Amino acid sequence: MSTNKDYKWIGTRPIRPDGADKVTGRAAFGADKNLPGMLHAKILRSPFAHAKILSIDTSAAESASGVLAVMTSADMPDLASEMGEAGESAVDFRDLSHNILASGKVLYHGHAVAAVAATSAKLALAALKLIKVEYEELPVVLEIEDAMADDAPILHEDQFTPGGSKDKPSNVAAKMKLPRGDIDKGFAEADIIIEREFTTPTVHQGYIEPHAVTASMSASGHADIWCCTQGTFVVRAMTAKVLGMDVGKIKVTPSEIGGGFGAKTTVYLEPIAVKLSEKTGRPVKMVMDREEVLRATGPTSASVIKIKLGATNDGKLIAAQGSLKYGAGAFKGSPMAPGCMCVFASYEIPNFLIRGFDVVLNKPKVAAYRAPGAPMAAFAMESLMNEMATKLNLDPIEFRLKNAVKEGSVAAYGPKFPVIGFVETLEAAKAHPHYSAPLGKNQGRGVGTGFWFNIGMQSSATINVNESGSVTVITGSADIGGSRASMALFVAEELDISYDLITPLVSNTEEAGYCDVTGGSRTTFATGMAVVKASKNLVANMRKRAAKTWGIDIDDVTWEDGAAIAPAAADKQPLTMAQIATSAAKTGGPLTASASLTAQGAGAGFGVHICDVEVDPETGKTDVIRYTAIQDAGKAIHPSYVEGQYQGGAVQGIGWALNEEYVYNDKGVLQNFGFLDYRMPVANDLPMIDTVIVEVPNPSHPYGVRGVGETPIVPPLAAVAEAVNNAAGVRICHLPISPPRLLAEIDAK
Amino acid sequence: MLQVDLSFDLQQFCGGLESLKVQATNIRELLEQLDIRFPGLGAKIEKEMAVTINGVIYQDTLIEPIEDGSEIYFIPKIGGG
Structure with a gap:
């Protein structure tokens, strides 16, 4: 570890690479994506917080002016309950699917029930009113301790408390116990004891940018998704699972992201947009409004x-x-x-x-x-x-x-x-x-x-050297807090070159190596480790190229000030990155280096x-x-x-x-x-x-x-x-x- | 030998055992040894939990080497926001 060194770049405060675009309005966010022939889709949401869905009649909406497709949960595979890794924590894919479009029951006010794709957002909204849903209202439970009561309305008839009754369903989905020592003895030895109960309300992350996606399904069954997300690979994995697709047939391209704070590590719209695009053969765009964000996306717990x-x-x-x-x-x-x-x-x-x-x-x-x-x-x-x-x-x-x-x-x-x-x-x-x-x-x-x-988790990075000696560093980690600047600083420090020579990119799932979500405070730590590792690989490669050029052993070549140096050979002038890159064809081909890792020790x-x-x-x-x-x-x-x-x-x-x-x-x-x-x-x-x-x-x-x-x-x-x-x-x-x-x-x- | 301390929730899978000694040189061997003594335990830990070796959290890895005498503890996998 080199933390006590005096660094040239680490710890400095250069302007962020994406700063100019963001302050001049050039940066493209989720809702900014537009494609020829694009449709607009809107969601019909539940007017009840708890109800059985007895029937859904979409026929009138399907024949409405400008409407090209309507979908409900019947258009998605009926998944079995299965816990799986997707993003940074386990998720039950059936729950994920049923949250995207309700199946059998609606479980909260605003729960998505159906979606319409039309030639304009206005026509899609009008068609939503033509969908007839027959509900049977059920009692609502909103407070935690009410939901834990024996006579509470039950949300899921197949959910039982682990270690509890196997016959009586429960709203308590999981329990945890962490004991140490003897608390009775401990409290008996205490001189002062305080006991209080605290409550906190449901609160939202409050990101400025609402969820937005555009999806286009090709005739060959290959889906392109553009969206604002903290993790393109988790969007790919979740969409594939929910729609029964192969991840290799989905490409997710990130837009800039106007805040996430953890909330954009799951999917709400993406599978719907893909399915509607498949049904219509045209690109489909979906953008939530603020009301939808607050009513129907995930806040944090009360x-x-x-x-x-x-x-x-x-x-x-x-x-x-x-x-x-x-x-x-x-x-x-x-x-x-x-x-x-x-x-x-x-x-x-x-x-x-x-x-x-x-x-x-x-x-x-x-x-x-x-x-x-x-x-x-x-x-x-x-x-x-x-x-x-x-x-x-x-x-x-x-x-x-x-x-x-x-x-x-x-x-x-x-x-x-x-x-x-x-x-x-x-x-x-x-x-x-x-x-x-x-x-x-x-x-x-x-x-x-x-x-x-x-946390650490998985990250990848690739660095390409241009013939001018500038470099591009590519990762798949969404930049939600200035991580492009951090990645560039790592490269500048490791290659010993100016920060201004480095272009950090956040790329799509087909061009960047796998990266887990930007969450858990992991990107500068873990993706940074991958960037540092790739940089070290690149320096080793450039020392090797210089050694070949000079006809000396690589161990006799060091790297300083962005150049290869042969300290023991006075007749060898330093070879800059630009010189090494310009002659790369003659020493083994283009200069590129990659690294992937599962970062540990956060x-x-x-x-x-x-x-x-x-x-x-x-x-x-x-x-x-x-x-x-x-x-x-x-x-x-x-x-x-x-x-x-x-x-x-x-x-x-x-x-x-x-x-x-x-x-x-x-x-x-x-x-x-x-x-x-x-x-x-x-x-x-x-x-x-x-x-x-x-x-x-x-x-x-x-x-x-x-x-x-x-x-x-x-x-x-x-x-x-x-x-x-x-x-x-x-x-x-x-x-x-x-x-x-x-x-x-x-x-x- | 490794000193493996079990959380209360994992003790339920091991007949109430609070700790045990295991011979292993990496996480894969550790989980295999646990599975031999308590069938299904290693798989459960691999799927649901992170391994701490002398306090450092290792998540989603089987290859991390473990030095003899290390203290092992298992915790739920950590996510974040």
């Missing part, structure tokens, strides 16, 4: 989390107990397991018991959202850590330092931590001027910490956030007036984009804490289906988010990188809640801390 925490008077945690219930939406698969694994992961606790529950509800199936499952768990645990510090009369960061995990600590989820930077991050927060700055009237400060595992990320708020006691409105995000990046390849991740995660977490929630009526109909009513923070709501990059290198990466994209959304919920508590004197355990809720708490004080 949660009900109960935690009991015990500590001794000397400030050591001695026992903890947690119950974590996560709503999965219409199909199993909430982030309950990572929530359970994260909830106590930051602290050394000798005795604990964690239980988790994955519960289906009449809401849209959840999708990944930055550090899935961790923010809710941290809201509960970190809120109790703040309360416990107060009761112990300890500084909240000092209390955390007394209990913080470090290298060799046994994580609550089982293994021992390798090199991690939690202590260094806490110390950086404690030393930050923000932490000791004075506060004014009605103002309060809170801290929160966060942990996320980060380093865990820890963050500490400091939040100051001012509360208006007359209205209950909370304003964040200062905010600092401190996090271990291992090594920041492009610090501006690391800081951007810290800022973006913090802002999304602040929105989750203060404003955001899905509001349903008792029929399960979402009431706030636009950004006016689903209130996310915007630039003029917030101060500049200050950042501090801590660097404790990850020994498993050639430059020490740790993933940085997810950890920053974990601490804000508790940091904001504690700041509100210190400003207004009320401890909020139920999010969001909206003005009406806070005012009611203040009035009840």
